[in-house]
Amino acid sequence: MTQAAVIAEGLVKEFGSVKALNGIDLTVERGQVVGLLGPNGAGKTTAVRILSTLLTPTAGRAMIAGYDVVKQPEQVRKAIGLTGQAAAVNEYLTGRENLMMFGALYHLPKTYVKERTDYLLESFELTEAANRPAKTYSGGMRRRLDLASSLIAQPSILFLDEPTTGLDPRSRLGMWDVINDLVANGTTVLLTTQYLEEADQLAQQIVVIDHGLVIAKGTAEELKDQIGGDRIEISIVDPSRVNEAVDAIRAVASGEPLVEELKISAPVSGGSTVLVEAVRALDSQGVEVSDLVLRRPTLDDVFLHLTGHVAEEDKPAEKPKRGRSRS
Ligand SMILES: Nc1ncnc2c1ncn2[C@@H]1O[C@H](COP(=O)(O)OP(=O)(O)O)[C@@H](O)[C@H]1O
Numbered sequence: 276m277t278q279a280a281v282i283a284e285g286l287v288k289e290f291g292s293v294k295a296l297n298g299i300d301l302t303v304e305r306g307q308v309v310g311l312l313g314p315n316g317a318g319k320t321t322a323v324r325i326l327s328t329l330l331t332p333t334a335g336r337a338m339i340a341g342y343d344v345v346k347q348p349e350q351v352r353k354a355i356g357l358t359g360q361a362a363a364v365n366e367y368l369t370g371r372e373n374l375m376m377f378g379a380l381y382h383l384p385k386t387y388v389k390e391r392t393d394y395l396l397e398s399f400e401l402t403e404a405a406n407r408p409a410k411t412y413s414g415g416m417r418r419r420l421d422l423a424s425s426l427i428a429q430p431s432i433l434f435l436d437e438p439t440t441g442l443d444p445r446s447r448l449g450m451w452d453v454i455n456d457l458v459a460n461g462t463t464v465l466l467t468t469q470y471l472e473e474a475d476q477l478a479q480q481i482v483v484i485d486h487g488l489v490i491a492k493g494t495a496e497e498l499k500d501q502i503g504g505d506r507i508e509i510s511i512v513d514p515s516r517v518n519e520a521v522d523a524i525r526a527v528a529s530g531e532p533l534v535e536e537l538k539i540s541a542p543v544s545g546g547s548t549v550l551v552e553a554v555r556a557l558d559s560q561g562v563e564v565s566d567l568v569l570r571r572p573t574l575d576d577v578f579l580h581l582t583g584h585v586a587e588e589d590k591p592a593e594k595p596k597r598g599r600s601r602s
């Protein structure tokens with residue numbers, strides 16, 4: 276099949292007077308990882324729930340592996356490895372037993388389940404606690420067991436809604452490894468995240484949404500380029516030399532320099548060779564510089580530029596609600 280794994284067109288979802296989605300278009304090619312990035316309340320979970328047949332869209336349509344989410348929900352569920360009901364972790368079973376149970380639930384071969392269980396326990400740092408009942412686990416360990424359970428099967432298309440929110444940094448890296456392994460084995464992944472760095476690390480394509488609308492899409496590099504690419508930034512020592520410094524920077528820049536007190540910045544192209552040219556130009560103008568850097572915009576800059584607010588991780592409301600992992 277040449278069709279994309281996930282196609283959404285004009286998805287709208289209204290909850291009473293709340294418009295959670297305002298007409299979302301989205302494509303995930305087979306074998307790709309797409310990151311759906313957006314602040315709290317942007318509509319990420321709503322989008323994922325529609326794509327996984329758990330919610331019906333108010334308008335628009337979505338196809339998963341060629342199947343319509345509204346008209347062919349059974350086929351869609353098979354493609355995304357979603358069982359009928361979301362089975363929860365069993366308190367009285369050990370971590371290992373829980374994973375084995377999920378494997379049985381999916382009718383997966385026993386030898387596969389055993390191998391996969393060992394791998395997931397290791398990836399989520401639960402090997403030592405594997406033979407203890409889940410009820411003895413800390414909040415962080417439960418969350419990791421939860422994630423591991425959801426990854427026992429390797430469906431052809433996988434949706435992950437904020438898979439690393441609330442995980443400690445080490446477990447986050449473990450999760451990234453598991454996702455990368457899945458992708459290496461051919462799984463297509465759509466993940467939502469509030470972490471810009473995560474989208475940057477994992478996703479080939481990033482779709483930024485806000486207020487139920489797609490406000491930007493592209494690779495991390497393309498998004499960074501959208502807001503102007505690299506900038507050179509210099510700080511000068513003598514305020515009376517500003518004009519000479521601006522002239523020197525203008526000569527190497529690709530756009531008009533911006534002056535903020537002793538700091539002068541300008542868009543540039545051509546990478547680090549620009550730095551050498553800038554040093555020469557400043558030198559020939561006799562301008563003394565206290566700092567000189569080439570700054571690549573981060574996804575944080577992109578996010579701020581697009582949404583007018585900083586990314587979620589800075590907001591106290593976005594702190595993990597489950598409490599810190601004590602494991
Ligand atoms: N079941 C619901 N009933 C009413 N409003 C909802 C419901 N689910 C989500 N919303 C609203 O829809 C918007 C998008 O929510 P959501 O998809 O959960 O965003 P995100 O996952 O990006 O944080 C929010 O304003 C939220 O309050």
Ligand SMILES: [Mg+2]
Nearest residue numbers: 319320321437
């Ligand atoms: Mg959500």
